[in-house]
Amino acid sequence: xxxxxxxxxxxxxxxxxxxxxxxxxxxxxxxxxxxxxxxxxxxxxxxxxxxxxxxxxxxxxxxxxxxxxxxxxxxxxxxxxxxxxxxxxxxxxxxxxxxxxxxxxxxxxxxxxxxxxxxxxxxxxxxxxxxxxxxxxxxxxxxxxxxxxxxxxxxxxxxxxxxxxxxxxxxxxxxxxxxxxxxxxxxxxxxxxxxxxxxxxxxxxxxxxxxxxxxxxxxxxxxxxxxxxxxxxxxxxxxx
Numbered sequence: 001x002x003x004x005x006x007x008x009x010x011x012x013x014x015x016x017x018x019x020x021x022x023x024x025x026x027x028x029x030x031x032x033x034x035x036x037x038x039x040x041x042x043x044x045x046x047x048x049x050x051x052x053x054x055x056x057x058x059x060x061x062x063x064x065x066x067x068x069x070x071x072x073x074x075x076x077x078x079x080x081x082x083x084x085x086x087x088x089x090x091x092x093x094x095x096x097x098x099x100x101x102x103x104x105x106x107x108x109x110x111x112x113x114x115x116x117x118x119x120x121x122x123x124x125x126x127x128x129x130x131x132x133x134x135x136x137x138x139x140x141x142x143x144x145x146x147x148x149x150x151x152x153x154x155x156x157x158x159x160x161x162x163x164x165x166x167x168x169x170x171x172x173x174x175x176x177x178x179x180x181x182x183x184x185x186x187x188x189x190x191x192x193x194x195x196x197x198x199x200x201x202x203x204x205x206x207x208x209x210x211x212x213x214x215x216x217x218x219x220x221x222x223x224x225x226x227x228x229x230x231x232x233x234x235x236x237x238x239x240x
Contacts, residue, residue, distance in 0.1 A: 018226035021162035021197035028188035029057035088225040198233030
């Protein structure tokens with residue numbers, strides 16, 4: 001498989017002209033850092049008397065998105081996000097016409113796209129929008145049955161997907177500023193990895209060579225603006 005390309009289960013080929021960037025991090029709410037709630041796990045009957053770091057984390061998470069539970073609400077999050085060009089939008093529309101919506105819904109196990117969008121509009125969001133996602137939530141007792149505990153710490157694993165011209169450093173700084181502004185400066189923000197988005201000009205020699213090679217092999221690849229996933233291609237395309 002050539003660089004910047006991927007093969008679908010049906011044998012068709014896609015050439016992606018870039019990828020979204022990503023920031024992976026943990027948000028940690030603890031009684032110790034907060035200065036409220038317990039410094040160790042205590043009995044849940046004390047919830048009437050003692051603050052809960054778990055609820056504190058949930059309230060912080062709730063500020064990160066709008067009421068739709070989806071759209072990022074971090075101040076300035078979209079400021080550097082570059083919209084798709086007319087040519088990039090057309091790439092997505094062409095792709096939508098060749099990939100059956102029902103096939104993708106079945107593969108993903110979904111019955112609705114976000115906001116009940118139609119197929120084409122959902123794809124435009126997929127390729128153009130930066131996101132904030134909860135990968136996992138960890139805290140307290142999670143075994144079988146119940147355990148009457150008020151945890152002293154709760155953790156959310158988060159990823160944020162970035163589009164050009166966003167950067168990992170700027171987005172992380174905006175998240176921290178947002179939490180502080182909304183009264184959650186005590187929550188630890190521990191970045192575990194990430195990098196900037198990557199984008200390659202479709203008229204570059206590299207992309208032209210990739211497409212020409214596929215055409216010589218009798219294949220007509222679908223060209224897309226970028227992968228909605230992430231890989232550190234910024235090392236090759238970032239001017240900094």
